[in-house]
Amino acid sequence: MVVTATADLVVVGGGVLGVAVALHARRTHPDWRVALLDQTAPGAGATGRSLAVVAPTGENSAIRGLAARAVEIYRSTELHDCVRPRSALVVVPEHAEPMLKEQTTSTVRRADASDVQRLRASAPGVQLRPGDAVFAVDDGFLQVDTATLAELPADAGVTVAHDTRITACREADGQWELLAADNACWRTPRVVLAVGPWEPPDITAAEGPWVPPRTRVKRVASLHVPAYKGEPDDPLVAFPADNLLLVPGEDGLRVSFLHPHWRSGPLAHGAHEAPDFTADDLAAGRAALAVRAPTLAEQAVGGQVFWDTYPEDPLAFVSGPAAGSLRWLNGGAGRGVRLAPALAEAALAVAERPRPDAADLSPATPVA
Numbered sequence: 001m002v003v004t005a006t007a008d009l010v011v012v013g014g015g016v017l018g019v020a021v022a023l024h025a026r027r028t029h030p031d032w033r034v035a036l037l038d039q040t041a042p043g044a045g046a047t048g049r050s051l052a053v054v055a056p057t058g059e060n061s062a063i064r065g066l067a068a069r070a071v072e073i074y075r076s077t078e079l080h081d082c083v084r085p086r087s088a089l090v091v092v093p094e095h096a097e098p099m100l101k102e103q104t105t106s107t108v109r110r111a112d113a114s115d116v117q118r119l120r121a122s123a124p125g126v127q128l129r130p131g132d133a134v135f136a137v138d139d140g141f142l143q144v145d146t147a148t149l150a151e152l153p154a155d156a157g158v159t160v161a162h163d164t165r166i167t168a169c170r171e172a173d174g175q176w177e178l179l180a181a182d183n184a185c186w187r188t189p190r191v192v193l194a195v196g197p198w199e200p201p202d203i204t205a206a207e208g209p210w211v212p213p214r215t216r217v218k219r220v221a222s223l224h225v226p227a228y229k230g231e232p233d234d235p236l237v238a239f240p241a242d243n244l245l246l247v248p249g250e251d252g253l254r255v256s257f258l259h260p261h262w263r264s265g266p267l268a269h270g271a272h273e274a275p276d277f278t279a280d281d282l283a284a285g286r287a288a289l290a291v292r293a294p295t296l297a298e299q300a301v302g303g304q305v306f307w308d309t310y311p312e313d314p315l316a317f318v319s320g321p322a323a324g325s326l327r328w329l330n331g332g333a334g335r336g337v338r339l340a341p342a343l344a345e346a347a348l349a350v351a352e353r354p355r356p357d358a359a360d361l362s363p364a365t366p367v368a
């Protein structure tokens with residue numbers, strides 16, 4: 001195999017995680033030649049179909065720490081160019097107030113009458129139940145423009161290679177050789193694989209397992225209600241107990257809901273093509289939304305769908321084979337956009353180690 005290109009770091013996969021790693025590497029090592037390879041183009045996978053909301057929340061302290069760090073990085077680096085702040089209104093049962101406050105890293109306050117008015121405007125026909133309480137989070141939620149995000153690496157001096165599907169990673173003379181489907185070969189001392197829910201490349205000459213055990217793939221979807229016309233400042237509306245997030249926008253309302261479809265077994269869903277949003281997706285989304293907003297549910301006409309990876313251990317984000325300097329980065333579990341910049345820091349920190357240490361030898365290296 002003839003080596004056709006070299007780099008100090010190669011990132012495979014141009015989703016939000018790969019982009020975040022490439023940008024972090026350029027920021028911290030301005031002298032490095034960083035390459036970002038994608039089988040299609042940056043933003044072509046789950047990221048391009050995402051609602052891309054960054055929530056300052058987490059169900060445990062490790063995830064909250066990552067979420068808070070991610071918000072900080074989104075705001076203070078070149079990623080700033082692709083985010084805009086959003087306010088949020090959160091509806092929970094009265095008794096869940098302490099838990100909401102514990103799980104949110106930003107200030108949570110009781111909603112006032114004008115907030116409730118905004119809630120009714122953002123979610124027409126919404127049904128509040130006896131015992132529900134409405135809270136406002138004025139600061140900390142962000143929304144990422146994923147099209148702008150996909151442009152950032154090239155602007156930052158990263159070499160971006162489109163239509164480059166990596167099929168295998170091999171160790172050669174203490175470096176990694178990445179073989180592409182078109183027979184190109186990249187050589188590099190450091191690799192971060194951020195291939196999301198797609199079929200991972202074949203890794204030879206490396207001790208596994210490198211994908212966290214019992215990782216499953218889940219269908220993640222959002223509904224679209226184009227009849228609703230929102231304003232840019234409309235708040236997000238969240239019903240955490242119902243797994244519903246309403247995201248008003250100028251092109252309509254988008255709704256994230258808990259999709260019932262899981263796929264166990266091998267990580268890959270067996271294809272290199274994006275899934276279509278089907279009539280079953282629409283029915284599942286409508287049923288979920290009808291619990292809180294039946295009129296909006298009736299008006300939903302379509303949506304977006306993709307797969308995402310869910311490791312059994314929610315902290316098993318950065319993992320890799322025993323040989324150091326190659327890392328598989330999983331930020332999925334339906335919240336890759338929320339955590340990406342913080343996970344990128346963690347992934348690069350381990351990929352920078354010249355040789356494996358004890359932590360590297362475990363199948364999954366928790367980052368916190």
Ligand SMILES: Cc1cc2nc3c(=O)[nH]c(=O)nc-3n(C[C@H](O)[C@H](O)[C@H](O)COP(=O)(O)OP(=O)(O)OC[C@H]3O[C@@H](n4cnc5c(N)ncnc54)[C@H](O)[C@@H]3O)c2cc1C
Pocket residue numbers: 012013014015016017018037038039040041042043044045046047048049050051052053054164165166167194195196197198199200201220221222256304305306307308330331332333334335336337338339
């Ligand atoms: C409808 C929907 C709504 C969502 N809403 C939110 C939300 O509000 N907030 C949030 O935090 N998360 C949300 N998510 C989840 C979030 O979008 C994902 O967790 C995140 O985008 C995963 O990013 P990734 O970089 O891991 O994967 P991807 O975006 O899929 O990127 C992987 C990339 O790798 C490339 N690739 C794969 N294999 C190869 C190969 N062998 N060689 C080269 N390139 C390869 C692919 O082309 C792809 O571009 C949502 C997801 C969906 C589908």
